Amino acid sequence: MPNLRRLAFVCALFLSMTPAAAQQTQSRLYEITKSGVLRVCIWPMYYSISFRNPDSGQLEGIDIDLSKELAKDMGVKLDYVETSFGSFIADLQANKCDLGMFGVGATMKRAQAVAFSDPYLTSGVYAVVRKGGPITSWADIDKPGVNAGVSLGSYVENFMRSYFKNAKTVAVAPPATTQAELMAQRVDVVMTDYPASIKMNAQFDWTTTVAPPENLSVTPYAYVMNQGDQIWLNYVNLFVRTIKLDGRLKAAAEKNKLGPIVAP
Numbered sequence: 001m002p003n004l005r006r007l008a009f010v011c012a013l014f015l016s017m018t019p020a021a022a023q024q025t026q027s028r029l030y031e032i033t034k035s036g037v038l039r040v041c042i043w044p045m046y047y048s049i050s051f052r053n054p055d056s057g058q059l060e061g062i063d064i065d066l067s068k069e070l071a072k073d074m075g076v077k078l079d080y081v082e083t084s085f086g087s088f089i090a091d092l093q094a095n096k097c098d099l100g101m102f103g104v105g106a107t108m109k110r111a112q113a114v115a116f117s118d119p120y121l122t123s124g125v126y127a128v129v130r131k132g133g134p135i136t137s138w139a140d141i142d143k144p145g146v147n148a149g150v151s152l153g154s155y156v157e158n159f160m161r162s163y164f165k166n167a168k169t170v171a172v173a174p175p176a177t178t179q180a181e182l183m184a185q186r187v188d189v190v191m192t193d194y195p196a197s198i199k200m201n202a203q204f205d206w207t208t209t210v211a212p213p214e215n216l217s218v219t220p221y222a223y224v225m226n227q228g229d230q231i232w233l234n235y236v237n238l239f240v241r242t243i244k245l246d247g248r249l250k251a252a253a254e255k256n257k258l259g260p261i262v263a264p
Contacts, residue, residue: 027231028098038076040067041083041097045177047199048256049103062121063101065252070101070239084174086153089113092226099236100224103195105155107219115227118240119220119263120249123193125156127210128200130182135189138212142167149178149187159217160191179204193219194261202257220263 032038042050042063049061059080071078081097088100092114106116127148129135141148146167150157152174160169170187172178178190179200189210190200197209223236243249244263253262 028225028229029232029235032074032076032098036076037079038067038071038074038099039079039081039097040070041081041088041091041100042067042102043084043088044080044082045174046102046196047203048195048258050101051199060256062252062256062258063103065255066120066243066249067101069243069248069252070099070236073239073242084153085151086173088153088224092224098225098232103193103221104224105193105219106222106224107155107158109158110155110224113227114224115229115233116222116224117233117236119222120240120244121195121221121253121258121261122218122263123195123221123261124218125159125191125212125216126194126197127212128179128182128190128192128197128207129188129210130185131206131208133188135210138210141189141210146189147187149181149190151178151192155217155219156191156193163217179207182207195256195258198257 042059044050044052044059046061050059050063051061052059067078081091083091083097083100083102088104089110091097092100103121104110104116106119110116127135127138127141135141135146142164144166147170148160148164148167149170149172150160152171157169157171170181172181178187178192181187182190183204192200200207201209223240225232225236250259250262253259
């Protein structure tokens with residue numbers, strides 16, 4: 001980052017500080033700057049977000065692109081740490097990474113244990129089914145005998161367990177994937193978010209997406225960190241606001257087919 005831009009960024013950061021942040025003497029921001037390395041937790045099985053392409057072996061997705069932008073703005077190297085929705089809170093608390101950047105739903109329950117940045121995406125719940133299968137509409141899903149696959153630890157899992165009256169929620173844990181379970185017909189439908197639904201349709205021509213009749217469990221997606229570090233949170237929030245203003249968020253979203261769910 002040019003010196004002038006860096007200076008403006010830091011000045012804006014300190015102007016936005018709360019009194020609590022102004023009293024802080026220690027912060028992960030200082031530790032990252034000193035070490036020269038930003039450790040970012042990702043889940044490399046999240047389509048369009050942080051996905052390891054099986055053909056190239058390379059990581060791709062909006063949060064791969066934006067984590068590189070954050071590291072560039074900070075002038076540090078980037079180190080990815082693999083996690084999952086079932087373990088990321090424990091990994092953050094164990095100091096395995098400085099920040100989670102993999103489309104984490106900012107829910108009230110999770111906010112009891114971790115801190116969230118300003119949102120950068122929002123998504124509701126969608127259903128992905130096999131073409132020509134028994135489920136052709138939303139009304140076909142919540143019926144006895146229907147197995148609905150969800151990613152273990154995701155906000156979708158918690159929501160569907162309370163939403164379904166008749167269908168069975170099947171939590172799929174890594175290294176298994178919901179799309180593999182759908183392909184093997186061990187589940188009849190995958191309940192997921194917009195990013196996963198559009199990517200599954202793009203990669204597997206035997207799938208199609210069924211949208212709910214109305215917005216369902218619309219959730220903000222944000223970056224996640226340990227609680228109690230207002231300086232680091234302010235910095236990440238300023239990054240989110242900056243990429244919204246300078247067009248980097250929109251460009252990364254469009255590149256990864258997520259334009260319709262960019263947060264305002």
